[in-house]
Amino acid sequence: MLRKKSLFVSLLSLSLVAGTAYAEDTLKVGVQAPITGSYANEGQGIDNATRLMAEQINAKGGVLGKQIEVITCDDEGTAMKAAICAKDLVNKGVKMVIGSYTSTCAEAAQATYYRAGVLQTSDGTSDTLTEHGYWTFFRNSFPNSAEATFAADYFINNKKYQRIAVLSDFSSYADGLGTAVVDAVKAAGGEVVASEKVKAGAQNFTPILTQLKSKNPDVIFYAGYYSDGGLIRAQQKALGINADFVGGDANDNPDFVKLAGPAAEGAYLINVPTPEILPYDLAKDFLNAYQAKYNMMPPSIWTLLNVDGMRAFVHAMEENQSFDTKKAADYLHTLKDYPGITGPISFAPDGNRVGSGYMAYEIQKDGSYKIVYNQ
Amino acid sequence: MRLPPALKVLLIRDIMDIFLQQLVNGLTIGSMFALIALGYTMVYGVMKLINFAHGDLVAASAFVGLFIFAELFGSGTSIFIAIAVFLLSAVVIAAVGVLLERIAYRPLRTAPRLSAVVSALGASMVIQNGIMLIWGPQMKIFPDLIPQVYWDIGGVVISLIQVLIMVLSLALMIALYIFIEKTKIGTAIRASSIDQDAARLMGINVNNIIVTIFVIGTSLGAVGGLFIGLYYKGITFNMGWQYGLYAFVAAIIGGIGNIPGAMLGGVLLGLFNAFIAGYVSSTWSDAFTFILLIVILIVRPTGILGERVAEKV
Numbered sequence: 001m002l003r004k005k006s007l008f009v010s011l012l013s014l015s016l017v018a019g020t021a022y023a024e025d026t027l028k029v030g031v032q033a034p035i036t037g038s039y040a041n042e043g044q045g046i047d048n049a050t051r052l053m054a055e056q057i058n059a060k061g062g063v064l065g066k067q068i069e070v071i072t073c074d075d076e077g078t079a080m081k082a083a084i085c086a087k088d089l090v091n092k093g094v095k096m097v098i099g100s101y102t103s104t105c106a107e108a109a110q111a112t113y114y115r116a117g118v119l120q121t122s123d124g125t126s127d128t129l130t131e132h133g134y135w136t137f138f139r140n141s142f143p144n145s146a147e148a149t150f151a152a153d154y155f156i157n158n159k160k161y162q163r164i165a166v167l168s169d170f171s172s173y174a175d176g177l178g179t180a181v182v183d184a185v186k187a188a189g190g191e192v193v194a195s196e197k198v199k200a201g202a203q204n205f206t207p208i209l210t211q212l213k214s215k216n217p218d219v220i221f222y223a224g225y226y227s228d229g230g231l232i233r234a235q236q237k238a239l240g241i242n243a244d245f246v247g248g249d250a251n252d253n254p255d256f257v258k259l260a261g262p263a264a265e266g267a268y269l270i271n272v273p274t275p276e277i278l279p280y281d282l283a284k285d286f287l288n289a290y291q292a293k294y295n296m297m298p299p300s301i302w303t304l305l306n307v308d309g310m311r312a313f314v315h316a317m318e319e320n321q322s323f324d325t326k327k328a329a330d331y332l333h334t335l336k337d338y339p340g341i342t343g344p345i346s347f348a349p350d351g352n353r354v355g356s357g358y359m360a361y362e363i364q365k366d367g368s369y370k371i372v373y374n375q
Numbered sequence: 376m377r378l379p380p381a382l383k384v385l386l387i388r389d390i391m392d393i394f395l396q397q398l399v400n401g402l403t404i405g406s407m408f409a410l411i412a413l414g415y416t417m418v419y420g421v422m423k424l425i426n427f428a429h430g431d432l433v434a435a436s437a438f439v440g441l442f443i444f445a446e447l448f449g450s451g452t453s454i455f456i457a458i459a460v461f462l463l464s465a466v467v468i469a470a471v472g473v474l475l476e477r478i479a480y481r482p483l484r485t486a487p488r489l490s491a492v493v494s495a496l497g498a499s500m501v502i503q504n505g506i507m508l509i510w511g512p513q514m515k516i517f518p519d520l521i522p523q524v525y526w527d528i529g530g531v532v533i534s535l536i537q538v539l540i541m542v543l544s545l546a547l548m549i550a551l552y553i554f555i556e557k558t559k560i561g562t563a564i565r566a567s568s569i570d571q572d573a574a575r576l577m578g579i580n581v582n583n584i585i586v587t588i589f590v591i592g593t594s595l596g597a598v599g600g601l602f603i604g605l606y607y608k609g610i611t612f613n614m615g616w617q618y619g620l621y622a623f624v625a626a627i628i629g630g631i632g633n634i635p636g637a638m639l640g641g642v643l644l645g646l647f648n649a650f651i652a653g654y655v656s657s658t659w660s661d662a663f664t665f666i667l668l669i670v671i672l673i674v675r676p677t678g679i680l681g682e683r684v685a686e687k688v
Contacts, residue, residue: 036512040514041513262523
């Protein structure tokens with residue numbers, strides 16, 4: 001018994017020694033994003049932007065004297081791959097992870113990062129992301145419930161829609177947003193005539209749209225992603241359904257307009273401001289640098305929100321003069337108005353980003369956006 | 376419900392409209408399934424092999440079509456450009472299909488059946504990742520080769536593309552049926568599917584027959600892939616798997632190895648999907664599709680048109 005104990009103690013001390021002796025000379029930052037698959041466009045944006053930000057920080061001498069090393073894992077937009085990525089990144093010794101793009105993938109990886117004490121920031125808007133009580137998780141966007149409240153207000157008070165149909169898919173994000181919008185519309189006294197789900201990537205949405213047609217809605221709200229939203233809009237017009245189309249935030253992507261074709265004109269989107277219209281100097285500088293390095297604009301606001309999450313993490317470590325993630329999290333949970341690319345960054349104790357800044361846009365004939373409603 | 380007669384008539388008309396619209400939706404998607412299913416069933420008929428790479432060839436066809444259009448024509452739409460894109464893509468994909476047979480299947484012709492299936496799965500991954508490496512992982516937007524024209528026939532909306540898909544699929548299937556039933560090569564294909572050794576003894580070059588069915592099957596699949604691009608516009612490197620799976624189910628429903636069975640299975644599956652999604656729940660349509668598959672396998676394992684063949688010992 002005694003021998004066992006002493007063996008245990010010696011093993012423990014050995015591992016402690018190993019732990020301290022193995023000091024790393026770089027700060028490892030993980031990117032978990034869909035580099036391939038349906039959301040590749042967004043995933044590559046997050047990866048590009050994180051690498052650019054790391055380059056900029058490294059050029060200024062790094063974080064507390066250490067250079068940032070970016071390690072990317074492709075989660076393909078699937079929960080299964082996300083869980084594998086989480087283990088992989090933790091094993092490679094990252095201190096923080098940027099991503100993923102979808103709530104589903106962020107959620108599938110959350111627990112692993114939490115157990116390893118790795119900070120994670122995601123643009124996932126599903127409310128459940130901050131409901132697990134993980135101190136490691138920070139949302140760099142605004143939750144579905146904020147968007148749902150805005151949508152309900154827009155539908156009922158501004159557009160005066162009588163009959164509202166809500167479509168979503170099975171992802172954490174879309175399901176959460178769809179449910180939140182249904183609840184918010186009901187709470188605001190509106191009528192939801194249909195609430196249905198589609199399978200992401202199914203391509204053929206005509207059966208469900210034909211069914212919606214019989215309910216005669218004034219508006220179809222689509223809570224899923226652009227790769228399906230663009231097709232739903234095109235097929236809606238093709239079927240001669242004259243309802244308005246309003247897409248949730250994840251429809252905000254150039255591919256939405258390409259997929260919908262001529263039907264894109266007149267569709268509405270709800271989202272926080274697009275990168276181009278961000279009024280902050282930080283945003284303008286970063287967009288110029290991004291354009292110079294990659295010869296294109298970031299695919300959407302999500303790219304920038306994720307970079308802001310990373311900037312907040314780095315800021316916390318610099319303020320604490322320590323790479324300790326728990327200390328950084330404690331600092332971040334009370335962070336107030338740290339200047340960000342997407343506006344002042346403040347976090348609530350549950351890891352939610354504080355604030356809201358939703359707007360409604362109408363897509364114009366040339367594919368550009370016009371702001372039509374602003375809270 | 377007491378309603379004024381006029382309103383009642385209107386309601387019945389509405390219900391009819393919805394039904395007919397779902398019928399059009401179902402026939403369109405069903406025609407595509409049928410075209411793709413033919414490739415599975417023809418290969419199975421002769422080689423007793425499920426060509427899992429078939430779905431990925433279908434996806435490749437959409438990308439090849441996109442590439443040919445962008446490289447050769449750039450922009451503009453005319454009936455000639457559309458025909459040229461269809462023919463060239465079909466030729467390219469048929470060539471890939473023949474190459475696939477030569478590399479992945481012919482060396483395994485006498486190997487245990489499982490080896491060939493594993494080889495098919497490997498080929499599927501090679502093609503899928505090949506598409507990704509060449510064209511990238513992003514969703515690509517297929518050009519409007521066919522103008523977007525819609526007709527509203529008494530509340531039922533039908534597009535030019537839908538009409539084209541249904542008419543062209545039907546024409547191709549009728550042509551294939553006549554070819555298989557009435558020509559000498561067709562007879563040779565049928566003979567090879569019954570017994571390869573006996574066919575060889577009758578002077579049929581079975582290798583050539585297998586090449587022929589790969590050419591026909593993959594070109595029909597190629598047309599299906601182009602239809603997917605035209606109809607849905609968004610094409611991704613991994614979409615072949617989904618269509619392949621549906622077409623495979625369609626082939627089994629109709630009776631795998633049976634050519635009219637694949638056509639019937641495809642159309643039935645398309646209609647089944649549309650009506651389940653439209654009247655029951657779109658959430659459950661896939662589940663119902665596979666429940667249908669299980670029921671067919673239990674009740675009639677040889678499929679609707681498949682015949683029970685005594686096992687050769």
